[in-house]
Amino acid sequence: MTAFVLVSGSWTGGWIWQELAARLRESGAEVHPATLTGMGDRRHLAGPGTDLETHVEDLVQLIDEVDAPQLVIVGHDYGIHPVLGAADRRPDRIARIVYLDAGMPQDGDAALQVADQAVRDLLLDAAEQENADWRIPAPAPDEWQRGGSVAGLSEEALARMTRLAAPQPRGTLTQPLRLSGATAGLPTTGVFCTVNGTSIAMVQALVGFGDPRLQSLTDPQVSFFDLDTGHWPMLSAPGELSAVLLAAAAGEGHRLSAAATERPAHLDPFLLDLPERPRERVGAVDLYRPDGDLPAPAIVFVHGGPVPAEMRPTPRDWPTFVGYARYVAGLGAVGVTVDHGLHDLHDYAEAAENVSAAVELVRADPRVDGDRIAIWYFSGGGPLSAEVLAAPPSWLRCVAATYPVLAPLPNWGMAADGRFVPATAVRSAGALPIVLTRVELERTDIDATIEKFLAAAKDAGADVEVVDVPGGHHGFETVDLTEEAREAVRHAVRSVLGHLRG
Incomplete structure (x- = not known):
């Protein structure tokens, strides 16, 4: 007994x-x-x-x-x-x-x-x-x-x-x-x-x-x-x-698998086979330069988290972000990755400052058209989009978000009406184009924040395009090597570049 x-x-x-x-x-x-x-x-x-x-x-x-x-x-x-x-x-x-x-x-x-x-x-x-x-x-x-x-x-x-x-x-x-x-x-x-x-x-x-x-x-x-x-x-x-x-x-229950003997899924290859591109590292920021006419528009990719400070490689070297940056560079835009320091839920304010500093560094680069910038947020980086959605700067031509967290999760300890709540901020986005990539097999708690965001966007008349990934998982770019997933990436990138050039 x-x-x-x-x-x-x-x-x-x-x-x-x-x-x-x-x-x-x-x-x-x-x-x-x-x-x-x-x-x-x-x-x-x-x-x-x-x-x-x-x-x-x-x-x-x-x-x-x-x-x-x-x-x-x-x-x-x-x-x-x-x-x-x-x-x-x-x-x-x-x-x-x-x-x-x-x-x-x-x-x-x-x-x-x-x-x-x-x-x-x-x-x-x-x-x-x-x-x-x-x-x-x-x-x-x-x-x-x-x-x-x-x-x-x-x-x-x-x-x-x-x-x-x-x-x-x-x-x-x-x-x-x-x-x-x-x-x-x-x-x-x-x-x-x-x-x-x-x-x-x-x-x-x-x-x-x-x-x-x-x-x-x-x-x-x-x-x-x-x-x-x-x-x-x-x-x-x-x-x-x-x-x-x-x-x-009785000793039952799920056992976690150790990752020490195998490559973690987020370090698997990007779903698109892309050629190498020149990369320039400036502090915590990496720039992937395009061929062709300069200055060029730029897309800043903002990783999710929190990510432990000890983790190596750091997010800007993960295949997903390197892949996106190379892809857009091959299509004529400057691709930018950044380590913004979101190591803990208490770090959102500092991470926001680091993203802002990275964007200003990119805009000041003579090879970048500082008036044609897009910022693309991923996963737990989603809350960082709230500030630009609430008061879009004139140089921001598009916000993109992929499998994003768009409101605080229940155990995050962040006020639902506070600084980092895109589901609230989107009501002030006006005509700013938003491209949202949503995966079919999303976590329930994250999906609830996306639905909340979309409902608020609809009420406010915000310009939101949704790109769905059938059968897609959170982090699909390195785990779902399907044609549907590849087309979702191509579609989202085309849309963002279209807004940059429009």
């Missing part, structure tokens, strides 16, 4: 697991929902000294009281911090650690330090309230979504969460987690709530990019599951979550 210890996130308690626990018990499992000091019906036990160590000790005592020889211990959101702390002290009692839509804190990390920006902002805003003192008030009903997607939750469920939530002792979020390494080698499972913005496919792509921080996730003892729901699966999908936890306890 499997025994589970369930540990919830900020402001909540053991009550949040009620329906899930019932389903697990119906399957024959032993279940121990934890209510930590200061939370749930133990809120009266909290004091100014209640911190992460308090919650770790709560779980250590619970583990010691359970008769089962080994436990599957589940940490949701903040709950993974005390879970790891307790498992570090009782590793022999732990059969598996389950990260339920949770981060990967390391030794020395405080929960507030490593939280997503949206969660951090929510906590900090609450902490600044006049009555906060050593307690951080729980969110209002309309604020829970700032800490994670509330998809699948009814208004009644949100109202119940608000009613039963307890203020979070500040010390639980600011005290660093201390780990000795005793849990190294314990089996682990990650459960991603995909509507909240993370999925197995996304993490596999990051592993494929060569991010060294994620290589440990390819260990055979690490498994993964996707749940198509929001950040609160114990409430929105208790049946599905019960099945996932039972499967995880």
Whole structure:
């Protein structure tokens, strides 16, 4: 018989697991929902000294009281911090650690330090309230979504969460987690709530990019599951979550493939066979010069991300961007690639400045017609298009976007009405031509941002041309070597060049 210890996130308690626990018990499992000091019906036990160590000790005592020889211990959101702390002290009692839509804190990390920006902002805003003192008030009903997607939750469920939530002792979020390494080698499972913005496919792509921080996730003892729901699966999908936890306890789940022995897909050859072109490197900018008359129009290709700072080669040398730059150079325009430094979700402002500087460098080049510029955004670089869409400069003849993110994803922690939201900015694009390449097999969360963008563009009468890629995947230029994919690239390039020359 499997025994589970369930540990919830900020402001909540053991009550949040009620329906899930019932389903697990119906399957024959032993279940121990934890209510930590200061939370749930133990809120009266909290004091100014209640911190992460308090919650770790709560779980250590619970583990010691359970008769089962080994436990599957589940940490949701903040709950993974005390879970790891307790498992570090009782590793022999732990059969598996389950990260339920949770981060990967390391030794020395405080929960507030490593939280997503949206969660951090929510906590900090609450902490600044006049009555906060050593307690951080729980969110209002309309604020829970700032800490994670509330998809699948009814208004009644949100109202119940608000009613039963307890203020979070500040010390639980600011005290660093201390780990000795005793849990190294314990089996682990990650459960991603995909509507909240993370999925197995996304993490596999990051592993494929060569991010060294994620290589440990390819260990055979690490498994993964996707749940198509929001950040609160114990409430929105208790049946599905019960099945996932039972499967995880049995050692099932998806294993990530290591990329060390094979070439990552983003480094495979570009789908068009193109000749070499002269390249000039100026700082973080590469220019691919055309033959023929100069000055020539230019297209600046803006890669996606975030891309780990340690990744090599850097994006401007990836076959996709080199391929596009060579292709347009062969057709008479200057192709430009740039490393803009989007290494983290907090880097959008800096990346925007770097893209702007790259464009100005290109416009000042005597071989470039500075009044005929297009900027082409890809994937996670899409939010960077918002500023030029909101106030198109006179020299910008076209904006292009390929499989772009056009509004913040649920777990990004960026305001939906903020600076980097093309789905809002497009309402001010006026007559600026926009060429959008959309892949049929797009991730659901990204596709939702594209649909939002297109709806706003239609309402505003914006000039948007959509180029579809049948059967295409995100990053199709190196993975979908089909004639439909090749024609989509040719079509999009023709359209952009047409606007540059029109």
